[in-house]
Amino acid sequence: MGAILSSLRNTVIVGIIVMLAVSFGLDADGQSSNFIGRYLHVISGVMWIGLLWYFNFVQIPTMPSIPDELKPAVGKHIAPEALFWFRWGAMATLVTGLYVAMVSGYMKEAFMLEEGFRLIGVGMYMAIIMWFNVWFVIWPNQKKALGMVEADADTKAAAARTAMLFSRTNTLLSIPMLYCMVGMSS
Structure with a gap:
């Protein structure tokens, strides 16, 4: 073992x-074959939202108390690895969620916010906004902030703040989004 x-x-x-x-x-x-898509969606979502909450509840609040000589370990080793799983968890969650909606036959109804599908539709829209934030705002700014792409000190500081604010936005959205997802599945 x-x-x-x-x-x-x-x-x-x-x-x-x-x-x-x-x-x-x-x-x-x-029936298990119909369940696999939903299962993969939940697993992916746990990875994505778990890391989102790790960043917001643990890493961001802890960074000011970490001695300066230890901060490079986070910025050069831990954060890039966590961000890899974070962004691909977001991608897998979006893809599997759309797959579940498609094979379950409610994709159009959810996106059109039709009666009986409004809750899941609102949750899907929030999740898509969150996914967009990860791939097109948080990740590009984190690459600058962590020195993975060339940027001066002022640009790095501004990028770190932008990434943090959009990460906080995703944390805010994750609470009602999860409510919508769980509410629809019950």
Whole structure:
């Protein structure tokens, strides 16, 4: 068991194997295949929103108390890795969410905010705004702030503030967005 849990890669692989065994082993009526898209959407959403909340509830408030000589470890190692999973978690969440809406037959109704689909539609619009913020505002500004692209000190400071404000916007939107998603699934 130590060999499995000591490696993140092995842990994830075994988790997927167990999930597949449960899925196919207990699926007497063939319903699991319809469930996989929703499952992947939830897993992706946990990655995305979990990292969003990590940045806003842990990393951003903690940075001022970290000694200056230790800050490069966060900016050069932890933040870039977390941002990789953050932005691809956002992409996977959006793609799987649209897939679920399409195969469940409510994509048009949700986007048109039709009766019975307004809650999920509003949640989908919020999620799309959040996804846009990640890919077209937060990520480009974080690359400047972290020195991944060339930028002077003033540009880095302005980019860090912009990224933080849009990250906070996404945190604000995540609360009603999750309400809409959970409300529609009940």
